[in-house]
Amino acid sequence: MSYEFERKHRIAILGGGPGGYEAALAGAQLGADVTLVERIGVGGSAVLTDVVPSKTLIATAEASNSIGEATDLGVQFFTRGDSGRPVRPEVAVNLSAVNTRLLRLARQQSEDMKSGLIKAGVRVVQGDGRLDGPQRLIVATGRGKGATDFDEVNADTVIVSVGASPRILPTAQPDGERIFTWTQLYTLKAIPEHLIVVGSGVTGAEFASAYTALGSKVTLISSRDQVLPGEDADAARVIEDVFKRNGMTVLAKSRAESVKRTKEGVVATLSDGRTVEGTHCLLAVGSIPNTAGIGLEEAGIQLTESGHIRVNRVARTSVPSIYAAGDCSNFLPLASVASMQGRTAVYHAMGDAVNPTELRNVTSNIFTQPEIATVGWTQKQIEDGLAQGDIYKLPLASNPRAKMQGIKEGFVKLFARTGSGTVIGGVIVAPHASELILPIAIAIEHRLTVDQIAQAFAVYPSLSGSITDAARAMHIVA
Numbered sequence: 001m002s003y004e005f006e007r008k009h010r011i012a013i014l015g016g017g018p019g020g021y022e023a024a025l026a027g028a029q030l031g032a033d034v035t036l037v038e039r040i041g042v043g044g045s046a047v048l049t050d051v052v053p054s055k056t057l058i059a060t061a062e063a064s065n066s067i068g069e070a071t072d073l074g075v076q077f078f079t080r081g082d083s084g085r086p087v088r089p090e091v092a093v094n095l096s097a098v099n100t101r102l103l104r105l106a107r108q109q110s111e112d113m114k115s116g117l118i119k120a121g122v123r124v125v126q127g128d129g130r131l132d133g134p135q136r137l138i139v140a141t142g143r144g145k146g147a148t149d150f151d152e153v154n155a156d157t158v159i160v161s162v163g164a165s166p167r168i169l170p171t172a173q174p175d176g177e178r179i180f181t182w183t184q185l186y187t188l189k190a191i192p193e194h195l196i197v198v199g200s201g202v203t204g205a206e207f208a209s210a211y212t213a214l215g216s217k218v219t220l221i222s223s224r225d226q227v228l229p230g231e232d233a234d235a236a237r238v239i240e241d242v243f244k245r246n247g248m249t250v251l252a253k254s255r256a257e258s259v260k261r262t263k264e265g266v267v268a269t270l271s272d273g274r275t276v277e278g279t280h281c282l283l284a285v286g287s288i289p290n291t292a293g294i295g296l297e298e299a300g301i302q303l304t305e306s307g308h309i310r311v312n313r314v315a316r317t318s319v320p321s322i323y324a325a326g327d328c329s330n331f332l333p334l335a336s337v338a339s340m341q342g343r344t345a346v347y348h349a350m351g352d353a354v355n356p357t358e359l360r361n362v363t364s365n366i367f368t369q370p371e372i373a374t375v376g377w378t379q380k381q382i383e384d385g386l387a388q389g390d391i392y393k394l395p396l397a398s399n400p401r402a403k404m405q406g407i408k409e410g411f412v413k414l415f416a417r418t419g420s421g422t423v424i425g426g427v428i429v430a431p432h433a434s435e436l437i438l439p440i441a442i443a444i445e446h447r448l449t450v451d452q453i454a455q456a457f458a459v460y461p462s463l464s465g466s467i468t469d470a471a472r473a474m475h476i477v478a
Helices: 003-008 018-029 044-048 051-073 095-120 202-214 233-245 335-349 379-383 400-405 438-445 450-454 465-473
Strands: 010-014 033-038 123-126 128-131 136-140 150-154 157-160 164-166 179-181 194-198 217-221 249-251 256-261 266-270 275-278 280-283 287-289 322-324 364-366 371-376 389-395 411-417 423-430
Touching (some): 010 128, 010 136, 010 150, 018 033, 018 044, 018 157, 033 136, 044 095, 051 095, 051 202, 157 335, 194 202, 194 256, 194 266, 194 275, 202 217, 202 364, 217 275, 233 371, 233 411, 233 423, 266 280, 322 335, 371 438, 379 389, 379 411, 379 423, 438 450, 450 465
Parallel strands (some): 010 033, 010 157, 033 123, 179 280, 194 217, 194 280
Antiparallel strands (some): 164 287, 256 266, 266 275, 364 371, 371 423, 411 423
């Protein structure tokens, strides 16, 4: 493939979230003529209203929580009262200041990403775009006076990365004042006195955990018998125990039929007729892809019943010139997966070396306190016979660094192929598990054995030492 051909290859990207952003950078790196169309700002909802602000809020909650738990380490906070005697102060959180900061960080991140794209040579167009056939986008830019201007973007390759939006229940309409989706919470000026969270999946659990740490009374309504359904059962059990110990009310096997505003707050009515009254309510009942009305079906793209775009492992759709990345596709709804899909789509379209995305190797994390990080095959899949593996679980309570830091909950769990000892999965429940899971992910990606992990030197003392300890316990006798 000649350099001249690469320079002439035109890529049009609809949506500037993680998938579109990474696709644009990859295309520019390979010498393509790249145009990125984004409606609200580079980074999309992931940066402006979802991942970046929510994880910033969670970081604040962790800081607040660590102050409260410092007493266990012998650190005590006192001020002098009017009588001169020591008085223990309350830890106060200024939620208005917190939300102002996190939204500022989100906007700055978006601007930094846009600057990076422009510097790389990407043309960034702000507006509402839609497909006009398999190789063209029509963009309503809104620049005209009294009328909308339209741009036309022709391309050899089109990448759709339009993301998803919170699912809305007909009987629970968010108003941004008392009833919220997770994108609306950042308008709050004060900590909710009693926050009802509907939905105990990842988003619901994360916000329930964060607002409990910030000082809210939280009631979590779960339609299943345990929070975080579908996650590792041991990990979910630890999180639910922590939730309850921290004062959260968890209503298991309870489905919310409706949420209505009252004079003083909100009331959630459950399917069995019970009611839960609170001051505010967060709806965390999943998301729907932003694929309606943008010309996908007219262009011949196959969608699932849920409206997601069908893609293969190189992010290609049923139309050869069109790829899709991120939450709008039928892959895992993770920012890291979207980014990988975006890069993979460009590499494949331009004939570069491609490693098809292997979902089994994807690392995911739940930002509760403690965090849950997972990768590879699950324990349930092994127990169901879908994979042949041995399981070893090491509680963090035995780790010397955990003892020093006052960490009481959590564990490291490894799954290794029976016979060979090749690492095929793992779960970590710990503070900053998102940072600790990487060695296991690398082991899975490169098919390392537990003995090879055990041969690596872990710092002593360290939480990561529990990974090598677990691997050593699974030693394969030669």
